[in-house]
Amino acid sequence: MSYEKQTPSQTVGPFFSYGLTPQQYDYDYSDLATGDLVADGIQGEAINLIGTIYNGDGQELRHAIIESWQADSMGRYAKMGLMETFSGFARVGTGRGEDPRYRIRTVKPGRVDQRQAPHIALTLFSRGLMHHVYTRLYFSDEEEANEKDPLLQRLPAHRRQTLIAKRVEAENVIFYQFDIHMQGNQETVFLEF
């Protein structure tokens, strides 16, 4: 077997909208994935992940895109064939409006094993970012599970809270607010595996 070297990453650039998230940005092209994973018959608690991404100057990122990957409410990851029910994969841009932010409608995931607290994997791409970055979203109302989560416990205490999304209920809609700070004293914890 030959030994090959990885192809270098390059930035997603500013103009991904019509290729990666066409429907969200109103282009006449099909979506591979959307920001809405809740369809009829999906079990679990419907929730909305919402957040703003900030650069080192505190400005909101407009040319950014988030992919999320999660288990269903029973803690199961989708396999081929399960995709028709719950894909677990969302992709959204931060939009072009006055208030650029991402929003994903999904269900709260169950525990995927006995050790890890419920979580959603996030992958972030942006103009100005030469390689995507990974992070994880945990839930503020899972305090007990979070206390025992091996990944969270590995982090310095002062940075742990950057991975905890805050639950807010408004008019029977459940939001989890999860802002991402690329730099600064609130810099989000980014992960490598």
Place this chain on the structure above:
Amino acid sequence: MESFTPKDSDSHPPLIHPPYKSSITRSPTEEPIIVPQTITELTGPKFNPSILPEDSYDLTNNSRNSGEPIGERLIVAGRVLDENGVPISGVMVEIWQANSAGKYTDREDQHHAAVDPNFLGAGRTITDEDGWYRFITIRPGAYPWGNHANAWRPHHIHFSILGKNIMTRLVTQMYFEGDPLLPFDPIYNAAPDDARTRLIAAFSLDLTEQGFALGYRWDIVIRGPKATPFED
């Protein structure tokens, strides 16, 4: 579950690369936290080829309104491999690019150049059992941008790769052999010296089709299974 090879930092650009100005405030300053691979990272979305329209790999045909797009037809093809050289089937490959005038379909593109009503500039395909992808497209034009005085992006095609799991994710750009703009481009040159030429597609007479289109070959290497399985 088997584990996957790590991100090879010798192959990828540093996150902050000052000649590319927007990297300075948009990239993390802290080192990433290295954590074990769990079922979350070892899984990822899978796509059934039947979800793609038949012509989604053909950008000269997938968005026509009144006729053929303007420009030089190209065939861009290659294999997706892991670091052991093993071809990977079932990989979702998405591309997007400027048209032949160097204009993107994105409404935010302010370059004063012609929109082509018959060219969206986006396509998708899934690698076959031998790891091959193949697109038919139009040679993208060079694109001016504001990073520095008289800055022009080299001719390039954006690629998005969704492999076996979320760790094998790759978003990158493919460039063309012999492009005189390459030495001046801070994004291309952010990739390490020994690695950046791996972003360049080579002209291929084998892929060229008589009377139809020039062929370019570009293989893509992503993270793959470690040679020895680990014990949980």
